[in-house]
Amino acid sequence: MSNTAFLISPNTKELLSQYKAFLEKHVYPIENEDIYGSFKSYLPKLKELRDLAKREKLFAPHLPKSDGGMGLSLVEFAGISEILGSSPLGHYIFNCQAPDIGNMELMHQFASKALKDKYLGPLQRGEIRSCFAMTEPAHAGSNPKHLSTLAIRDGDDYVINGHKWFTSSADGAAFTIVMAITDPQNPNPYQRASMILVPLDNPGYKLIRNIPIMGDVGEDYMSHGEVKFTDCRVHMSNLIGNEGQGFVLAQERLGPGRIHHCMRWIGICERAMDMMCKRAVSRELDPGKTLAMQQTIQNWIAESAASIKASRLMVMNTAHQIEQYGAKAAKEDISTIKFFVSDVLMTVLDRAIQVHGALGITDDTLLSFWYRHERGARIYDGPDEVHKSVLARSILKSYSKHE
Numbered sequence: 001m002s003n004t005a006f007l008i009s010p011n012t013k014e015l016l017s018q019y020k021a022f023l024e025k026h027v028y029p030i031e032n033e034d035i036y037g038s039f040k041s042y043l044p045k046l047k048e049l050r051d052l053a054k055r056e057k058l059f060a061p062h063l064p065k066s067d068g069g070m071g072l073s074l075v076e077f078a079g080i081s082e083i084l085g086s087s088p089l090g091h092y093i094f095n096c097q098a099p100d101i102g103n104m105e106l107m108h109q110f111a112s113k114a115l116k117d118k119y120l121g122p123l124q125r126g127e128i129r130s131c132f133a134m135t136e137p138a139h140a141g142s143n144p145k146h147l148s149t150l151a152i153r154d155g156d157d158y159v160i161n162g163h164k165w166f167t168s169s170a171d172g173a174a175f176t177i178v179m180a181i182t183d184p185q186n187p188n189p190y191q192r193a194s195m196i197l198v199p200l201d202n203p204g205y206k207l208i209r210n211i212p213i214m215g216d217v218g219e220d221y222m223s224h225g226e227v228k229f230t231d232c233r234v235h236m237s238n239l240i241g242n243e244g245q246g247f248v249l250a251q252e253r254l255g256p257g258r259i260h261h262c263m264r265w266i267g268i269c270e271r272a273m274d275m276m277c278k279r280a281v282s283r284e285l286d287p288g289k290t291l292a293m294q295q296t297i298q299n300w301i302a303e304s305a306a307s308i309k310a311s312r313l314m315v316m317n318t319a320h321q322i323e324q325y326g327a328k329a330a331k332e333d334i335s336t337i338k339f340f341v342s343d344v345l346m347t348v349l350d351r352a353i354q355v356h357g358a359l360g361i362t363d364d365t366l367l368s369f370w371y372r373h374e375r376g377a378r379i380y381d382g383p384d385e386v387h388k389s390v391l392a393r394s395i396l397k398s399y400s401k402h403e
Contacts, residue, residue, distance in 0.1 A: 012076045018058060019083045019094075026052070027087050035088050036363045039222045040172075049093050050126055060095045060124060063104065067124050074256055075319045078263045082312070085267020088369060092221055095124075099132040099168055101260060102253045103177055106195070110241040110249060115197060119175055128174035133164040133198075133227060134250070141166075142383050144179075144250065145189040149229065151180035151196055153236065158182070158196055160204065160232040166380070170207055170225030171218075175199045178229065179250065182243050193246030197238040204232025214372040255327025255334055258381060262315045262337050265345040265377060268370055269308045272352040275365065277301060279355050291355060300351040307344045315341060335391050339384035342377040349374065 026049055034042040053059045062077045063069020072080070077096075084090030091097035100123060107120045122128045139146040149162025160180055167176060175197055182194040198205060210223040218224070241249050280292040280301065291297050315337050321330035353360035353367050360367050378384045 012072065012079060015058075015061070015070075016079055016083055018056070019080055022053070022056070022058060023083070023087055023090060027089050027093060031087055031089060031366060032364075035222070035366065035369050039218070039220045043220065046089070046093065050095065053094050054126075058094060059126065062096045062101060063124055064108075067108070069124075074259060074323050075316060078259050078316055078319045081260050081263035082267040082270070085264030086271040088222075088366065088373075090267070091264065095126040096260075097169075097221070098257070098260065100130050102257050103130045103132060105256060106177065106240065106249060106253055109252065110245075111197070112237065114237060115240070119197065122174075129169060129172060129221060131167050131170040131173040131176045131200075131225065133167040133170075133176045133178040135166045136163060137165045137226070138163065141380075142386050144247070145192075147179065147181055147193060149178065149180040150184065151178075151182050151194065153182070154233075156236050157233050158236060158238070160196065160198065160229040160234065162229045163227075164229075165211060165224070165226040167225040167227050169221045169223060170200070170227055171210055171223045172220040173200055176205075176227075177240060179246050180229075182246075186244065190247045191244040194243045195240040195246050195249050196234060197240060198229070198232060198234050202232055202234065204230050206230065213376070216369075216372055251327065254381065255322050255330065258334050258338055259315060259319045259322065261377070261381065262311070262341040265341050265374070266308060266311050266315065268374065269304070269311070269345055269348045272348050272367065272370065273301070273304050273308065275367065276304070276348075276352040276355045279352075279359075283355075283357075297355060300355070304348045304351060308348070311337075311341045311344050332391055332394050335382075335387035338381060339378075339387045342384060345374055345377055 030042070030045065034046075050059065057070070060067075060069040061072050061080050063071075065071040081091070081096070084094060084096070091101075104120065104124055107116060111120060119128075119130075123130055134144065135141045136148060138148055147162075149160065149164065151158040151160045158180075160178060162178075162180060164178070170176065177195050178198050179193055179195055181192050183192050186192045206228045208226040208228055210217050210219060211226055213224065280297050281290055283291045285291065314333075318330055318333040318337050321333055327334065349367060349371050353371060356365065356367060359365065362368060
């Protein structure tokens with residue numbers, strides 16, 4: 001983090017060291033067994049680590065102090081998110097994992113006091129988990145205006161019918177926030193949808209399956225659910241924000257959410273880079289001749305280091321822009337970091353796997369887990385091609401004015 005030290009307070013620098021030490025001592029040693037084993041069987045151990053994080057006052061770093069958090073700014077939390085990203089368990093241990101962190105931020109700003117008391121409080125304390133149901137198998141996720149899930153008013157209730165998938169971490173969650181069309185006739189397609197909280201013990205809700213990701217079904221937090229809502233009835237007081245405000249609220253999630261994701265990806269890159277370098281200096285091709293002596297490997301290491309540094313500076317600058325001027329003013333930067341850092345992530349992972357040789361494609365290291373599950377980084381939160389198009393159109397607009 002030295003090249004972004006100008007954005008980090010002295011207090012946060014100390015926190016970064018504390019988080020790193022916690023991961024190295026308590027989390028790294030159990031990663032492989034947990035990640036490649038049964039996640040549910042490890043929940044008691046993970047709860048112990050969460051309790052330890054609370055005792056060490058490292059829990060929920062993104063929350064205000066009044067909610068039991070640490071009151072960090074977006075820039076400060078971004079630095080911590082990189083450290084936590086170095087382990088697939090990092091954000092979960094400290095209760096700042098997606099999709100819960102987005103739901104916390106959303107509910108903190110827009111939920112009623114009753115919903116906050118019943119659902120947000122336990123979520124912030126790590127007593128329950130949540131999920132977010134937006135993407136539908138019948139429609140391209142790159143165009144979120146097209147949704148089929150309907151929430152029709154019936155008296156004081158909404159009756160929800162729809163089919164969602166990639167409702168991440170639905171398995172074991174206590175509630176979801178569902179994006180549903182409440183005003184299908186509205187001439188403005190961006191004012192047709194609303195966000196509604198649905199408890200998952202509702203008889204109208206069903207988890208169909210955990211979707212296999214390149215063969216890995218996963219379970220509990222480490223899963224992506226396909227779900228259905230069939231005459232799912234919830235009281236209108238479960239509405240988040242105002243009716244028709246769904247897309248506005250979705251945008252509120254996306255700005256900080258992209259910072260969280262991108263810094264997590266950089267944390268993965270740093271860990272993969274560390275693994276790649278250790279492998280390069282230890283793997284002999286002949287006695288006394290290591291992979292590290294090969295110019296191609298040296299080029300990969302140098303290029304990876306430069307790309308990681310560039311990514312970090314770009315993301316931290318974007319976080320600073322969001323804090324200073326708001327997500328709308330930083331929308332071009334938000335699009336840029338999304339496609340740039342996801343590409344760096346996959347490039348660094350691919351190089352690390354190649355340096356590990358046959359070992360790299362086994363489940364003996366975390367590289368295969370990340371390669372399977374982070375390939376989606378170029379798809380979710382908007383495909384990279386959409387973000388490139390957004391940025392290019394914005395750049396070209398200034399040229400068209402001079403024609």
